[in-house]
Amino acid sequence: MQYISTRGGINPVSFTEAVLMGLATDGGLILPRTIPRIGSETYAEWQELSYQELAFEVMSRFIDDIPEAELRELISRSYASFDTEEVVPLVHHGSLHIVELFHGPTLAFKDVALQFLGNIFEYLLEKNDSVMNILGATSGDTGSAAIYGVRGKERINIFILHPHERVSKIQEKQMTTVTDSNVFNIAIRGTFDDGQAIVKSIFNDLDFKEKQHLGAINSINWARVLAQVVYYVHACLHIASHESDKATDFSVPTGNFGDIFAGYIAKRMLPEGTIRKLLLATNSNDILSRMVQDGDYSLSEVVPTSSPSMDIQSASNFERYLYYLLDEDPNRTTQAMTRFVETGSIDLTDFRDQIQRDFVAEKATEADVSTCIADFYKKHGYIMDPHTAVGVHCALKHQRKGIPLCCLATAHPGKFGDIVEAAIKKTLELPESIQNLSDKESRCELMDADRNLIKDFVKKHAKHI
Numbered sequence: 001m002q003y004i005s006t007r008g009g010i011n012p013v014s015f016t017e018a019v020l021m022g023l024a025t026d027g028g029l030i031l032p033r034t035i036p037r038i039g040s041e042t043y044a045e046w047q048e049l050s051y052q053e054l055a056f057e058v059m060s061r062f063i064d065d066i067p068e069a070e071l072r073e074l075i076s077r078s079y080a081s082f083d084t085e086e087v088v089p090l091v092h093h094g095s096l097h098i099v100e101l102f103h104g105p106t107l108a109f110k111d112v113a114l115q116f117l118g119n120i121f122e123y124l125l126e127k128n129d130s131v132m133n134i135l136g137a138t139s140g141d142t143g144s145a146a147i148y149g150v151r152g153k154e155r156i157n158i159f160i161l162h163p164h165e166r167v168s169k170i171q172e173k174q175m176t177t178v179t180d181s182n183v184f185n186i187a188i189r190g191t192f193d194d195g196q197a198i199v200k201s202i203f204n205d206l207d208f209k210e211k212q213h214l215g216a217i218n219s220i221n222w223a224r225v226l227a228q229v230v231y232y233v234h235a236c237l238h239i240a241s242h243e244s245d246k247a248t249d250f251s252v253p254t255g256n257f258g259d260i261f262a263g264y265i266a267k268r269m270l271p272e273g274t275i276r277k278l279l280l281a282t283n284s285n286d287i288l289s290r291m292v293q294d295g296d297y298s299l300s301e302v303v304p305t306s307s308p309s310m311d312i313q314s315a316s317n318f319e320r321y322l323y324y325l326l327d328e329d330p331n332r333t334t335q336a337m338t339r340f341v342e343t344g345s346i347d348l349t350d351f352r353d354q355i356q357r358d359f360v361a362e363k364a365t366e367a368d369v370s371t372c373i374a375d376f377y378k379k380h381g382y383i384m385d386p387h388t389a390v391g392v393h394c395a396l397k398h399q400r401k402g403i404p405l406c407c408l409a410t411a412h413p414g415k416f417g418d419i420v421e422a423a424i425k426k427t428l429e430l431p432e433s434i435q436n437l438s439d440k441e442s443r444c445e446l447m448d449a450d451r452n453l454i455k456d457f458v459k460k461h462a463k464h465i
Ligand SMILES: Cc1ncc(COP(=O)(O)O)c(C=O)c1O
Pocket: 108, 109, 139, 140, 141, 142, 219, 253, 254, 255, 256, 257, 258, 259, 260, 309, 310, 387, 388, 410, 411
């Protein structure tokens, strides 16, 4: 399998080269040259596989430069850290299927990909006798999942930017209480969008990127998206064993467009009709739901909400979808992205029909979120976090009779305890890993959202051979 850039400016690379490159060197995002198709017979044979076996089957369609035994070992090690053998268990409440993606070490769906990515990095760096300095931005969950994915790994230092006072207390503590010497947390005075823009702009300084051995853990990195494709396939297979109608809709709480883009890849990979609709659910930061509903992809201010990890306007992976929308034409994609950087908007009104064939969209207000958490708990005794509730609110609004609908539960409710407890009027029992976090020693730098300050910091603390 070869990988290309949405901007057309790189020679095709292999999977492992793509993983090490992170952001494409022409500033674009990396995609597989073709999306492999799975025939119905092969798909049916996957029914009985464990999550790890399925992950191998899916990923090996995209990876041909890691030997089979080694890929299987990387996968199996990555999911051994989850608290359940099922890795991403499916539960059923009322008319909904819910796939719980928060059973990894940091209690959010990011662990599914970042445990794997941390292990691939370690494997590749050992093989190449090299080191890496990871630079990433987080709105709360990617940061801790990435830190837990690489903490203590000898050949890696990690630098994570988070927006100061715009992540939940527990999210902050999950990151900053990891005091291993290879972990550097930086709180920036700004939003996640500022952090992500700084990270991308530093990656675009190719001389700096090479000299400092920079690596990417955000969904910029194709391996992130790939690992997330697996749980859509897994959920489809399990839902098919429960339902007479085999086609499934998915409702996905969306911020940086990474998770739902993984669903889009799964939809194109699987036999026709396996995934029917992708419901894109946003909080009040609704650029993506406006894009689907009106073809209006235009920035507005990032507003803080009860689902802080989705407080994002400039959705990184949207560029990947745009590439497909624009007939896989890198020149048109580059022009559209240049226009977006210059004007803050892309007019997609002419593409509305196609976009609405791919997605349905809905926005949840703050009141919708707390009502959804409270009502669902009252009716079904199931407690969900505010990000999951954004998706469930959207799902209940758009559910079509007789069509199975699966919601992605993207974080454990305990990570956002205050909001959840206020909605259900009950004290939550927290998982052990996040009890007493506030008593632990923490380490974090506070900085202005200034690219040069961050560069100097990284340079000063970077690992070298
Ligand atoms: C808990 C949670 N739910 C949903 C999302 C949205 O996922 P994505 O950014 O891939 O759209 C995020 C992060 O963005 C998250 O941390």
